[in-house]
Amino acid sequence: MEEVAFFAGAIGALGGAIAVILLRNPFYSVLALVVHLVALAGLFLLLHAEFVAAAQVVVYAGAVMVLYVFVAAYIGGIEEPLWEPIPGQRLLAPLLAGALFVELSIAVLGTALTTIDSEGPTIPLGFGSPSEIGTLFLERFLIAFEVASLLLLVAAIGAIVLAGKRKQEAEAQP
């Protein structure tokens, strides 16, 4: 049963990822990324990361993707040129990606870590639950938590400064 769920999630995540890079219309790419994220949330559930899976669906597939859809609708369809700045780039890029996959797989499978070819140790009840994550965030990782909130604030202000109308621009086109 777990194998079926894993392969269903893996096929969904991989299919969504490949659809993101192959579809010509950016709007469809965003929708394919939503499929990818939901499938990935299913895999997180299989790994007993319930809170992360819920955050993935709510924050990523919900909020962040809505932002992408708005921007894709705002800028409209972008025509991607067919010329290649580097000759043979469309042939070389998949080869490089394949080489990267082989290298990462060798690095992961060749490690001396003994636990990765098992299902992992028996975990206590409540592993990955909101209460455990909250306790860790507010006790052991308090500084990371505060820095994350500061980073979000800076990013929000930066986006307003970047995308907001300049004064002379606003005067030029009332």
Place this chain on the structure above:
Amino acid sequence: MAIEWYLVLSALLFAVGAGGVLIRRSPLVILLCLELMLNAGNLALIAFSRANGDADGQIFALVVMVVAACEVVVGLGLIVAMFRRRLSLNVDEMRSLRG
């Protein structure tokens, strides 16, 4: 399922995202491919957290999610600013910062 299956899937998703960054020319799709790569990293972190029986990796994954949200906000702000100044939305033509 053994943990190594998740790690190999994560490596595959990362490679797909990296290939997408190399192939596509639209900044919006390149941001989407960056999301793919960050999520592949998240999957590896959570798989290691399960392998160790320790929830620290899940905290890492949540922090990665926060950083990804910031990256999206700034990146989309840049795209909207480029569009508003009628600059070409093609990463190969935005090369005036290059030395």
